[in-house]
Amino acid sequence: MTSIHEYIQQAKLDDDKAFCAFLYDMRALTRHVQHRVSSLPEKCRMFYAIKANSDTPILQALSSIVHGFEVASIGEIRKVRAISADIPILFGGPGKTDEEIHEAIEQKISLLHVESLHELRRASYIAKQKGAILPILLRVNLHSPLPEATLAMGGRPTQFGIDERNIGEAIKLAVALEGVRLEGFHLHSLSNNLDAFQHAQLVKNYCQKVKEWVEEFNLTISYLNAGGGIGVNYQQLDQQFNWELFIDQLKPVLASHQLGDIDIIFECGRYLTAGCGYYAAEVLDIKQNHGKNYVIIKGGTHHFRLPVSWQHSHPFEIIHMDQWNNPFARIELTDSEITIAGQLCTPKDVLAKDCRVARVRIGDIVLFRYTGAYGWAISHHDFLSHPHPDHFYIGTLDETAAGLKKELIAFNE
CATH class of the missing domain: 2.40.37.10 (Lyase, Ornithine Decarboxylase; Chain A, domain 1)
Structure with a gap:
């Protein structure tokens, strides 16, 4: 080449x-992503967060490697559907419009990340109007200590997710509402974390939280979305996130929590394409x-x-x-x-x-x-x-x- x-x-x-x-070096891209996907433990899935780069050739190259795409707008949903009619789509973002939720259902998204109690009620109402059952994850802004990273979406006041203090109310409402089906939780809390050991510990914390909620509320769920957040070191290019260490630490974390039929979703963007x-x-x-x-x-x-x-x-x-x-x-x-x-x-x-x-x-x-x-x-x-x-x-x-x-x-x- x-x-x-x-x-x-x-x-x-x-x-x-x-x-x-x-x-863009497309062969380097596919080699990098193939390795990350193939080395994931069983029951783990890698989605590409297309906000990082939604160029059509990038999406086409990754569509045969990743398990699906994570999007944050109806425009991004359309970009994905332009290259694949059936690849799974996760739809997140803190300000979805009614029109976006309507079209997301029509475009057969796989999961909607619900960011508030109001959005939960709106999603239920819209799905009922369309005679649909919309699979959802509740996005939670945790209060637990988090690793240091360039950007924080949780562990502090932000516009993202449902405050952990209100998660009980959110779970009860999601279970009671028609039109939606609670499939699990979305816990993406930070961006550009460079510490592989701490990132595995973050997933450990996520697993413990979800197990507690499943047991407390007698839930049957399918997914724990651990988000992305794996970083790129722009200052020292030869000292990047240690993926092998992360996987080595992740395997015992998952084994010890015995999550059963719950799949772990990662939705990386920057780390896959930068x-x-x-x-x-x-x-x-x-x-x-x-x-x-x-x-x-x-x-x-x-x-x-x-x-x-x-x-x-x-x-x-x-x-x-x-x-x-x-x-x-x-x-x-x-x-x-x-x-x-x-x-x-x-x-x-x-x-x-x-x-x-x-x-x-x-x-x-x-x-x-x-x-x-x-x-x-x-x-x-x-x-x-x-x-x-x-x-x-x-x-x-x-x-x-x-x-x-x-x-x-x-x-x-």
């Missing part, structure tokens, strides 16, 4: 315009201002908003491009600290700050790594009406991946 560097260099030779593109993506942008200018070196690239945070959103310097490398056809000198820096900025008319359009490089020249390509999740998908594409970047999906599913079709879970037998 052509390397990302070679692909960019050839693309630049083929078209002399300033280069700016997202590139590593396959690259954002490449050509250096348009190099200049000094108040003693600092600025490298201006074609593109910026309107294409790739994650660095400014998380307030970090995103990891990058320089691809040196030798061609220079201009009749004037080519500006370069050696062994220098640089700040990489985009084309926008705002000082916040910065992707990396005060980073040392051995060499960079106008016309070189800055290649940002780990951009396959929350890159293009979360960015304000049309601010200042600059052109959109190109998108390249490099490599296709190999024969093994093409032949691998996960058996779909019969959620609605």
Whole structure:
């Protein structure tokens, strides 16, 4: 397979315009996700949270590997159904409209994550109107201590889920209402956790909570959704989440809790797709201002908003491009600290700050790594009406991946 560097260099030779593109290594993606799915313990299921990257080629590649997709809007449901009429869909989010719930039922989603008592009543009412029985999970905001992570959705006041103090009332209401069927609980509490041991302990805590509720309220349920939350280390790329340690710790956790017929669902997004993506942008200018070196690239945070959103310097490398056809000198820096900025008319359009490089020249390509999740998908594409970047999906599913079709879970037998 052509390397990302070679692909960019050839693309630049083929078209002399300033280069700016997202590139996705599709074989690396499928290898990564296949390994994670195949190494899960029995009774565990992996869903892809498509909010991380809902590009059609990404969804097509993963649809034959993961057990289903997790979505957070009717638009995302439509994207999934455009590639598969029957793959299982989990529908979450704290502000679903009546229209979304109506169409979600029509689109045959597998589970609705209920975020409040009011939403529970609305879901029941709408399902009854349509003569349907809607399978649901109650999303709970726990009060238990949680591991440190970049983002927290539980363990503190947030807009997500039902306060754990009210879970008894929610369970009784869900069991009593017509139109819905309580299938279990959704306990996604954090995002971007890098500690594999602590993540297994988090699942242990989830299992204990669910067992207590099952016993206290004499429930028969099918699913414990442990959410996603497995992180990506953007600062030290060689020190990523230890998946093997997580699985080693997870197996005894599940064995000790003897959950019986309850399946454990994971709904990872960032962790599955971040590593396959690259954002490449050509250096348009190099200049000094108040003693600092600025490298201006074609593109910026309107294409790739994650660095400014998380307030970090995103990891990058320089691809040196030798061609220079201009009749004037080519500006370069050696062994220098640089700040990489985009084309926008705002000082916040910065992707990396005060980073040392051995060499960079106008016309070189800055290649940002780990951009396959929350890159293009979360960015304000049309601010200042600059052109959109190109998108390249490099490599296709190999024969093994093409032949691998996960058996779909019969959620609605």
